[in-house]
Amino acid sequence: MIELEGLTKRYGEKMAVNHLTFTVRPGIVTGFLGPNGAGKSTTMRMMLGLDRPTAGDVRIDGQHYDRLKDPLRYIGALLDAKAMHGGRSAFNHLLCLAQSNGIPRGRVDEVLDTVGLTSVARKKAKGFSLGMGQRLGIAGALLGDPRILMFDEPVNGLDPEGIHWIRNLMKSLAAQGRTVFVSSHLMSEMALTADHLVVIGQGRLLADTSMADFIRQNSRSYVRLRSPQRERLLDVLHGAGVTAVEAGGGTLEVDGSKSEYLGELAAEHGIVLHELSPQQASLEEAFMQLTAESVEYHAHSGTVDDPGADGAPGAPGAPGAWGTGPAEGASRPPGPPQSPPPPPGSSSWGSDWKKG
Amino acid sequence: MAATQVVRSEWTKIRSVASTVWTLGLAAVVTVALGVLISWFSKNEFDKLSDNEKLSFDPTFISFAGMSLGQLALIVFGVLVVSNEYSTGMIRTSLAAVPQRGTFLFSKMAVATCLAFAVGLITSFVAFFLGQSVLGVHKASIGDSGVLRAVIGGGLYMTLIAVFSMGVATMLRSPMLSLGILMPFFFLISAILGNVSATKKFGQFLPDQAGSKIMQVVTPVDDDVPYGPWGGLGIMVLWVLVAVVGGYVLLKRRDA
Numbered sequence: 001m002i003e004l005e006g007l008t009k010r011y012g013e014k015m016a017v018n019h020l021t022f023t024v025r026p027g028i029v030t031g032f033l034g035p036n037g038a039g040k041s042t043t044m045r046m047m048l049g050l051d052r053p054t055a056g057d058v059r060i061d062g063q064h065y066d067r068l069k070d071p072l073r074y075i076g077a078l079l080d081a082k083a084m085h086g087g088r089s090a091f092n093h094l095l096c097l098a099q100s101n102g103i104p105r106g107r108v109d110e111v112l113d114t115v116g117l118t119s120v121a122r123k124k125a126k127g128f129s130l131g132m133g134q135r136l137g138i139a140g141a142l143l144g145d146p147r148i149l150m151f152d153e154p155v156n157g158l159d160p161e162g163i164h165w166i167r168n169l170m171k172s173l174a175a176q177g178r179t180v181f182v183s184s185h186l187m188s189e190m191a192l193t194a195d196h197l198v199v200i201g202q203g204r205l206l207a208d209t210s211m212a213d214f215i216r217q218n219s220r221s222y223v224r225l226r227s228p229q230r231e232r233l234l235d236v237l238h239g240a241g242v243t244a245v246e247a248g249g250g251t252l253e254v255d256g257s258k259s260e261y262l263g264e265l266a267a268e269h270g271i272v273l274h275e276l277s278p279q280q281a282s283l284e285e286a287f288m289q290l291t292a293e294s295v296e297y298h299a300h301s302g303t304v305d306d307p308g309a310d311g312a313p314g315a316p317g318a319p320g321a322w323g324t325g326p327a328e329g330a331s332r333p334p335g336p337p338q339s340p341p342p343p344p345g346s347s348s349w350g351s352d353w354k355k356g
Numbered sequence: 357m358a359a360t361q362v363v364r365s366e367w368t369k370i371r372s373v374a375s376t377v378w379t380l381g382l383a384a385v386v387t388v389a390l391g392v393l394i395s396w397f398s399k400n401e402f403d404k405l406s407d408n409e410k411l412s413f414d415p416t417f418i419s420f421a422g423m424s425l426g427q428l429a430l431i432v433f434g435v436l437v438v439s440n441e442y443s444t445g446m447i448r449t450s451l452a453a454v455p456q457r458g459t460f461l462f463s464k465m466a467v468a469t470c471l472a473f474a475v476g477l478i479t480s481f482v483a484f485f486l487g488q489s490v491l492g493v494h495k496a497s498i499g500d501s502g503v504l505r506a507v508i509g510g511g512l513y514m515t516l517i518a519v520f521s522m523g524v525a526t527m528l529r530s531p532m533l534s535l536g537i538l539m540p541f542f543f544l545i546s547a548i549l550g551n552v553s554a555t556k557k558f559g560q561f562l563p564d565q566a567g568s569k570i571m572q573v574v575t576p577v578d579d580d581v582p583y584g585p586w587g588g589l590g591i592m593v594l595w596v597l598v599a600v601v602g603g604y605v606l607l608k609r610r611d612a
């Protein structure tokens with residue numbers, strides 16, 4: 001269990017983390033969401049005693065981090081996959097961590113096997129791909145067999161198989177009764193992994209809710225209609241007491257009605273329809289709406305057709321990276337937005353390394 | 357957290373990176389080779405020296421002449437041991453594993469210091485014996501008064517140079533910045549201050565000039581240095597303590 005109480009961090013004038021109070025509970029995966037610069041990494045660094053809070057307190061199982069004896073046995077963290085000496089072999093990197101916390105040497109081989117790096121254990125970490133580095137970081141987090149695990153954007157830069165592997169790993173760790181705390185800026189990713197959700201924006205707490213509740217409250221279903229006889233359709237809908245919202249591009253959106261009913265209504269009045277489709281608003285949009293005011297690094301609007309091409313000045317990373325759909329006002333992505341990628345068969349991620 | 361665990365961990369860290377071997381190796385080779393070369397030149401030039409210079413002739417000290425260059429490799433060693441943690445980002449992983457920053461820093465320094473002392477002492481003995489064998493008739497013997505002190509002192513000097521660099525690197529974090537300050541400090545500034553008569557008095561109290569007094573056996577004829585061999589080493593130790601304490605205080609207070 002991790003408890004935060006009024007946790008605050010200021011860098012000069014900048015409030016990176018602003019009075020955060022929440023609890024991360026065992027047995028579930030808690031997703032920690034926020035746009036770029038929201039303060040997720042800063043919060044995690046304070047949890048590990050790396051950065052000193054300006055105010056407030058954070059406790060691990062009731063204790064301050066630096067009071068833990070052999071902390072890797074309590075809490076394992078992946079903050080940055082590159083936080084290691086590239087000239088050191090994977091084995092020696094893990095060995096020095098293990099020795100500092102009195103963890104037996106045999107455990108190093110075990111975690112290397114778990115993450116599928118056994119065959120490159122003696123290779124220098126600087127030759128590793130992003131995915132391999134990430135796995136080595138995760139091996140370090142698992143080293144002390146801790147009851148609490150913390151991952152800062154573990155899926156960043158990973159291929160689908162790697163993402164799938166990490167997702168399953170986190171779920172199985174939580175199923176063993178461990179506390180799992182994972183940050184991300186992708187709502188869709190969290191929807192697949194997390195049981196509980198903590199959302200922050202500009203350092204402030206925006207939501208602390210179960211994933212199920214969040215989906216219930218935020219997934220809007222509606223029907224999209226398009227017709228060459230738009231004015232008539234609007235009249236008919238109005239006459240039937242159905243509220244339609246113009247959604248741009250000549251389409252109408254109707255909340256809370258079944259597409260069957262709307263189709264029959266149009267047929268009764270002999271209205272031609274070019275589109276009649278049930279839609280589900282993505283959680284990503286709900287998340288964007290929630291954090292809209294607190295997004296620090298906006299992409300320039302007006303290039304909605306190609307959000308990836310936006311060059312937001314001063315924006316670290318890709319500005320479009322945390323939204324799968326374009327900004328509000330644009331057409332919504334069709335179909336259910338969160339379809340899990342197909343499971344990659346029985347081969348686990350990294351098994352090719354074991355084959356050598 | 358037991359300090360022995362952290363010491364063991366730091367030993368694994370230091371032995372598992374290539375820079376340890378090449379910096380310490382270079383320090384030993386350069387010190388010995390240059391010492392032998394200068395000893396050989398000194399022997400050939402001996403007859404041309406003035407009477408005063410002949411009286412001041414210090415074969416032990418001459419065989420350590422390579423240290424002026426070899427110490428630069430030790431500076432690199434000391435800087436890299438600490439600043440590698442910062443330049444690679446390993447520091448956050450390290451401090452998450454060992455949140456007691458004093459234990460972390462002093463275990464790291466203890467391991468690196470022992471290693472530097474072992475290498476320094478061996479280097480010092482080898483430089484002495486090879487240098488003397490080249491000096492021929494002018495050579496000193498290890499049994500002569502003050503010679504053993506000078507040879508062991510050579511090892512201590514090399515060790516202290518490394519520890520001083522570790523302290524400075526802990527304060528500055530960046531390897532480039534640390535080397536950019538330490539290299540000219542030891543190679544240029546100290547030499548310039550020591551050779552200009554106006555600043556000579558001040559230059560005597562710089563860590564390398566004070567510390568190298570321990571390697572002198574024959575006091576030069578017109579010597580006006582206000583401290584002896586151990587006094588000089590003491591001055592150097594003070595510099596080292598300031599650097600180490602400064603590094604510790606900053607590490608303790610800063611965000612990682």
Ligand SMILES: Nc1ncnc2c1ncn2[C@@H]1O[C@H](COP(=O)(O)OP(=O)(O)OP(=O)(O)O)[C@@H](O)[C@H]1O
Pocket residue numbers: 011014015016034035036037038039040041042043185316317
């Ligand atoms: N060491 C620091 N010095 C000054 N400002 C900092 C420092 N670390 C973080 N910040 C600022 O604090 C804010 C929060 O940063 P943080 O890295 O915690 O965000 P984040 O939620 O992890 O973002 P991202 O999703 O991009 O990783 C940012 O505005 C950042 O610029």
Ligand SMILES: [Mg+2]
Pocket residue numbers: 040041042152
């Ligand atoms: Mg971050």
